[in-house]
Amino acid sequence: MAIKSLRHAAAAISLSLAFLIAPSMTSTAVAEPAVTDWVPVGETPLEVALDPSTGTVYSTNSTSNTVSIIQGSTVTHTVPVGDRPWGIAVDTATHTVYVANTGSGTVSVIKGTSVTATVPVGGSPVAVAVDPSTHIAYVTNWSSKPGSTDTNHHLTIIKNEQVTTRVTVGYYPSDVAVDPGTHTVYVANQHSGTVSILNGTAVTKTLQLTEYGSFPLGVTVDPTSHTVYVANMMTQGMTVIKGDAVSAQIAVPGGARDVAIDPKTQTVYASVVNGAELGISVINGGVVTQRINTGGEVFGITVNPNTHTVYAATAKDEVLILDGATTAAVPVITSPATPPTATVGYEYSYRFEVTAAPPAPLSIISGSIPPGTSLDSATGTLSGLPTTAGKFTFRVSARNILGTSATSPTVTITVLPKPITKDFDGDNFTDVIARDASGSLLLFRGNSEGGTGGARVIGTGWNVMSAITTVLDFNGDRNMDVMARDTSGSLWLYPGNGKGSWLAPTKIGTGWNVMSELTSPGDFNGDTYTDLLARDTAGYLWNYRGNGKGGWLTPGAISSGWNGLSPIL
Numbered sequence: 001m002a003i004k005s006l007r008h009a010a011a012a013i014s015l016s017l018a019f020l021i022a023p024s025m026t027s028t029a030v031a032e033p034a035v036t037d038w039v040p041v042g043e044t045p046l047e048v049a050l051d052p053s054t055g056t057v058y059s060t061n062s063t064s065n066t067v068s069i070i071q072g073s074t075v076t077h078t079v080p081v082g083d084r085p086w087g088i089a090v091d092t093a094t095h096t097v098y099v100a101n102t103g104s105g106t107v108s109v110i111k112g113t114s115v116t117a118t119v120p121v122g123g124s125p126v127a128v129a130v131d132p133s134t135h136i137a138y139v140t141n142w143s144s145k146p147g148s149t150d151t152n153h154h155l156t157i158i159k160n161e162q163v164t165t166r167v168t169v170g171y172y173p174s175d176v177a178v179d180p181g182t183h184t185v186y187v188a189n190q191h192s193g194t195v196s197i198l199n200g201t202a203v204t205k206t207l208q209l210t211e212y213g214s215f216p217l218g219v220t221v222d223p224t225s226h227t228v229y230v231a232n233m234m235t236q237g238m239t240v241i242k243g244d245a246v247s248a249q250i251a252v253p254g255g256a257r258d259v260a261i262d263p264k265t266q267t268v269y270a271s272v273v274n275g276a277e278l279g280i281s282v283i284n285g286g287v288v289t290q291r292i293n294t295g296g297e298v299f300g301i302t303v304n305p306n307t308h309t310v311y312a313a314t315a316k317d318e319v320l321i322l323d324g325a326t327t328a329a330v331p332v333i334t335s336p337a338t339p340p341t342a343t344v345g346y347e348y349s350y351r352f353e354v355t356a357a358p359p360a361p362l363s364i365i366s367g368s369i370p371p372g373t374s375l376d377s378a379t380g381t382l383s384g385l386p387t388t389a390g391k392f393t394f395r396v397s398a399r400n401i402l403g404t405s406a407t408s409p410t411v412t413i414t415v416l417p418k419p420i421t422k423d424f425d426g427d428n429f430t431d432v433i434a435r436d437a438s439g440s441l442l443l444f445r446g447n448s449e450g451g452t453g454g455a456r457v458i459g460t461g462w463n464v465m466s467a468i469t470t471v472l473d474f475n476g477d478r479n480m481d482v483m484a485r486d487t488s489g490s491l492w493l494y495p496g497n498g499k500g501s502w503l504a505p506t507k508i509g510t511g512w513n514v515m516s517e518l519t520s521p522g523d524f525n526g527d528t529y530t531d532l533l534a535r536d537t538a539g540y541l542w543n544y545r546g547n548g549k550g551g552w553l554t555p556g557a558i559s560s561g562w563n564g565l566s567p568i569l
Helices: 007-011
Strands: 034-040 045-051 056-061 066-071 074-080 085-091 096-101 106-111 114-120 125-131 136-141 154-159 162-168 173-178 184-189 194-199 202-208 216-221 227-232 237-242 245-251 256-262 267-272 279-284 287-292 298-304 309-314 318-323 329-333 348-351 354-357 362-367 373-376 381-384 390-399 405-407 411-416 432-435 441-446 452-459 465-471 481-486 491-495 506-509 515-522 531-536 541-544 556-559
Touching (some): 034 074, 045 085, 045 309, 056 309, 066 085, 074 114, 096 125, 096 136, 136 173, 136 184, 184 216, 184 227, 227 267, 237 256, 267 298, 267 309, 329 405, 432 452, 432 465, 481 515
Parallel strands (some): 085 125, 125 173, 173 216, 216 256
Antiparallel strands (some): 045 056, 066 074, 096 106, 125 136, 154 162, 173 184, 194 202, 216 227, 227 256, 267 279, 279 287, 298 309, 329 354, 348 381, 362 390, 390 405, 390 411, 441 452
C-alpha cells in the first residue's frame, strides 16, 4: 500500500479519462460507511501505514519532511525524516517503521518516536514494504543510484538496515507489497503497465496488465487468500491476480490510485483519482458497492483489520478516518420458504435473496433439491430441468467471512409430473405425425407459434398399417406414443422415448380388423389413463380403457349409429 502521485507529478499526467464512459455501480443492501474524523497532519500527506497490534497510524508528510504518529484521532508525535518522504511501512513483528525519502534517496528507520538509522538507497525511493517474518524491507526506486550508468529502475532490498541487493524491475515502480505467508513480492510498474513478481531476489514473472498503459499505481496482498489487487489509474479499474496470473478485473469509475483490503471482511477500498468519482470506492464481491465523497484527492489508504477502521491520506493535509465496520453486514435470507412450483421437463429457476457484505455464498445444509437442478452458491440461483415429480424439502445457509450464518426455514419445492401432451421429441411443443404415400412416417415439430418446422422421417414401411393413431401416453412413461393396426388385425403399441424416437414396439391386441375406425381422445372416462375409441362394422363406438401400464381394462360400448361418421377425431 503505497502512493501515489505527488501533486506536481500528478499534474504532468494527462487525465484524458473524462472522455471514457464509466460503468454503472451495482448496489447492494449494505450500510454506508461513516467518516468519523479528520486528523490534521503535516503538509502533503501521501501515504499511511498501520501497526495493527498497537493501533498506531503513521503518515508521511511530503512537504513538511515529517512523519505524523497518530493514536486514535490525535497526532501524538511528529518525527523529522529525510527530504520528501513518500512511502511508509511497518514491520508488525518488531514495530519498526520504514520511510522512503524520495528527495534524499534514503530510507529512515523509526523505532518508537525517533529515527534510529538512515539507509542510503539512492534512485528516488517512492514505496516500501516489509516482510514481518524475515524483517526484509523492499524499496522501489524511480531512478538509478547517483553516478551510476545503469538506467534501469530497481527494487532495493534491505536487511539489518543494510542494502543487500538491487533487482531490476519495470519502468517507474510505484508500489510494492509482500505476501507474508508466501514471502512473494509484487511490484507495480507505473509506466511499464506491468507487475513484477519476485521470489527471493529474482523476478520470476512479469505480468502485462493490459494491451495499453494501465498506469498501475498501487498494489496490496490479501494475506488470507493470497489474492493480489492492483490499482490502475488509466484503465479505471482494479486488476486481481491469483498466483502468477490475472484472474479478474474490477471496474472502478474514475480510476484507482491506491488499494487496501480488510482481510477479515474481504472489503476492498480504493482511492479514486479523477472526476466526479473522486474519493474512496468501497468494493464487495468484485463490484463497487459504495462511494465516499471526500471533497478532494485521496492518496495512500490502509485498513486496521481488528477494528475495520480505514485511514486515508488526503489533499486537505489531513488523515481521514472511516468506520469501515459499517461496510460489513452479516447474511440475511429474505426469500419466502415456498418457491414457485416446478414441472418435470421444463426449465426452472428460482433465486434465493441474500443481503450480506461481503457476499455470503449459499449451501444446502439438509434435505435434497429436485433431481436435475443445482444451486449456484455465488448467485443463490437454483435452476435446471427437473427430472422427477414430487415434493422436495431442504434448507439453505448463507455464511460470509464475518462468521455468522443465516439459515432458511425448511424450503419446499413441488415438482409436478410432466404434462401429457402430443410432444414427441421432448421440446415441450405439440407435434404432428403423418404418413406419406411411400409409407414413411414423418414428424412435424411444433414451434409453439402455430407452425411447424421441416418434416423428419421417424419410420419407414408404415404402409403395411391399415390404421394409425397417436396417443398421449399409453404405457405410463408420460411420453407420446403411437398405436397402429397391421393388415392381419394385430394392434401394436409404438412407445415414444420422449426424444423423437422409439422404444421397442409391443403387440397389445389381435382381431382389430373388425374395427373400421380408431382414435384416442386421451383420458375419456376420467381415471387419468389414456383410452382408445374404436368403431366396429355395426356402427357401435367402444371405449377401450387403458390401464396406464400399456394394457387394457374392460371395454364398454358408448353408443351406436356411428357408421355414418368418418373420420372420428
